[in-house]
Amino acid sequence: MNYVTQLTFFRFLAAVLVVVFHYGHTTYPFNTSLIRQLLSHGQVAVSFFFFLSGVVLTINYLNAPNLSFKSFFLKRIARIYPIYILAFASTLLLTIFINGSRPSVISIILQAFSVHAWVPKFALQINYPSWSIAVEVFFYLLFPVLVQYLNKKAFDKQILLIVVFWIISTTISFLLNTYYYQPNTTNFGKFLMYFPLLHLNTFLVGILAGIVLLKFKEKAEKLRWFSRLSYLLGMVIIFLLFTNKTSLALYMNxxxxxxxxxxxxxxxxFDVSPLTKTLSNKFLVFLGxxxxSIYILQYPVYILMQTVLQEKVFQxxxxxxxxxxxxxISGLLYxxxxxxxxxxxxxRWQLTKK
Structure with a gap:
């Protein structure tokens, strides 16, 4: 069972959700009451990206013999950097020559090397959605070390370590947001939203999900009813959280x-059903x-289309x-x-593709 193929389409859904959250919330049907309420939490889709990264990387690499840090990191760079640089350069040129922006040299350097999320002041400058890529790069640096460490632990210890880290880190984020919250127009507000360490717990829970999938993959058939209850209950809880005004909204990121x-x-x-086969459809996998590209190019394409359509806000x-x-554009570039x-x-680096 190829879990990675099954899960790929969810990346597409998350990417489109972010795009609609940024630019489409005033357009029908996204401006209707219920959908607008759901979309108001669209930034959570980025956290979902972090979670999925943990899942997919774990499935691909947890049992890889002699995982090389250099090989792993270069493969990840080859995966993300070409389109990242293209999007960065395009946005830089478009913002300078169309929007009249003048980003600082420091901002350009930080974003070129994808470390800008570490400096709140610069996290959202130039191609602002790319802050999450800086977070991903941090995860890539940590992942080989985490895998080597977790592989030395028994399954129950792996669960315990990740759950304890999640509890501690979520508590810290809860306290920071409760007593020191500021909107993300301020540097501290940007720190709360975009600082890489504050998203590590999401990535680690994704790793735990990958471990569980590998551990019980032979029992998927026996677990199908439990698995269906699991994802339906999870979806219902998220729906209720998103559609009801709750103080928890402040802590969801x-x-x-x-x-x-x-x-x-x-x-x-784990759901062995027609749904699984549908998610593995070649076209859905292609979209995933x-x-x-959809995520990282959303802003430069937006600037370009503003010029073409002569409209500042799209409706x-x-x-x-x-x-x-x-x-x-994203499909063609991919x-x-x-x-x-x-x-x-x-x-060029003499590495096999994974």
Missing amino acids: NGLLSPLFFMIIVGIA NSSY GKAFYLYLTTLLL TFFEKKARFLLLS
Whole structure:
């Protein structure tokens, strides 16, 4: 059973959710009462990305013999950096020549090396969605060390360590947001939202989900009813949280929802049903694979379409034209640039593709 293939389409859904959250919330049907309420928590989709990264990396590498830090990191760089640099350079040029922006040299350097999320002041400058890529790069640096450490522990110890870390880190985030909260227009507010360490718990729970999937993959058939209950319950809880005004909204960005992500993804992965086959459809997998381009290119394509359409805010047909253009560009770049650039880099570094 290929869990990675099954889960790929969820990346596409999360990427489109972020795009709609940023640019489409005033367009029908996203401006209707219920959907607008759901979309108001659209930033949680980025946390879902972090969780999925933990799941997928664990499935691919947990049992890899002699995992090399250098090999692993270079493979990840080959995966994310070509389109990252293209999006960064495009946004930089578009903001300078179309928007008249003048980003600082420090901001340019930090974002070029994908470390800008570590400095709250610069986290959202230039191509602002790319802050999450800086967080991902941090996870990539940690992952080989985490895997080597966890592989030395028994399954129950792995669970205990990750759960304890999640409890401690979530408590810290809870206290910071309760007593020191500031909107993300301030540097401390940006620290609370975007600082990489505050998202590590989400990534670790994703790793735990990957461990569980590998541990019980032979028992998927026996677990199918439990798995269905798991993901349905997880979805219902998230729906209720998103559609009801709750004080918990303030704490959803720093790992609080990770257990619910766990219930949903592990449940769906273990569900041996037509749903699984549908999620493995080649076209859905293609959409999932192009999700990174969709996410990282959303802002430069938005600036470009503002010029083409002569509109500052997209509503109705303008938004759907923008979204269609973004999806087409992302699909083409994934097929003809991203994959080829990755292959060339891996060949140059004499690494096999994984």
